[in-house]
Amino acid sequence: MSAVSKLDVGRPVRTGANLTPMIDMTFLLVVFFVLVSRITAVEQVPMELPVPRDPAAGAADEAPRIVVNLVHDDRADRRRATLEQRDFDLDVAGIAALETEVRRRLLETPDLQVNLRADRRLPYTTVSPVLDALGRSGRGTDRVDGVRVNLVVIDESVVGRDEDA
Amino acid sequence: MSHRRRPSTATGRPQKARVELNLTPMIDVVFQLLIYFLLGTSFAVGEQTFRLDVPDRGESIEIDPFELDVTPVVVQVAGSGRIRVDGPWDGPVHVDALTAFLEARRLDRGGLLPANTPIHVDPLPGVDWGEAVEAFNAAVRAGFDSVGFIDTSSGNAP
Secondary structure (H helix, E strand, O other): OOOOOOOOOOOOOEEEOOOOHHHHHHHHHHHHHHHHHHHHHHHHHOOOOOOOOOOOOEEHHHHHEEEEOOOOOOHHHHHHEEEEEEEEOOOOOHHHHHHHHHHHHHHHOOOOEEEEEEEOEEEEHHHHHHHHHHHOOOOOOOOOOOOOEEEEEHHHHHHHHHHHH | OEEEEEHHHOOOOOOOEEEEOOOHHHHHHHHEEEEEEEEOOOOOOOOOEEEEOOOOOOOOOOOOOOOOOOOEEEEEEEEEEEEEEOOOOOOOOOOOHHHHHHHOOHHOOOOEEEEOOOOEEEEOOOHHHHHHHHHHHHHHOOOOOEEEEOOOOEOOOO
């Protein structure tokens, strides 16, 4: 782009768009999405969550929380609980290790909540020992009402609205 | 980066060499990355949570001797939508009717059950998590404050 200078008649003036702020913003957005996609990949393990009709559930609040995932596998011996990329077997030793790990985190963060994401195809008998372990993990942490567990479900009406948009 | 010497001007003095950084390919790549992450990032769309305070079932608790026992309502979940609600009533047999049934028995709706009556969802062996949550949701939707799971099949009843 060029124009004629009013100060120095006859000499062309170089004009150009300053791209620096745009590049800054773009890099910030890229960094944001890189970090967020890593966090969600760790916490939001792909699975089929329960889809209750007309759910009475609400949006999760902003309290600090950890996410325990229970992923379905056709073979019962391959089923695992995951907590931030660490796998726990669903046998007695594995569930005890999960309980210890959750207790350690509950002691570190007083108002910590536990989000339980369990695949809807899992038998309840697989989920129940994990719920019990989460309850026991509050032992010695001075939680009068027990451990706050959030059962994660999908509201299909919200998903439908987002897909339509 | 381009680095070239311009031809001499009419004065005979050579122009200074211009050093330029070509930013176009970098911007192209950065925008490609941006679009990739915009499309590829999936947030927890539609995820909601039920609050559940899980007590330690093995720990001893202090009981107030003057407090009256509140008999819980036990909802047995048998799978394929079938349920059974024990009690002095003709209870529903399908989970679709559970909300209306419990709502009608709330004290503030002319029933006998206070809103803090514990509702225990008891999935039988073989019932999957999705069906257990469906019954749990129906009880919460009926307006009861204390809804939880029990597992009588493994002896983990409260």
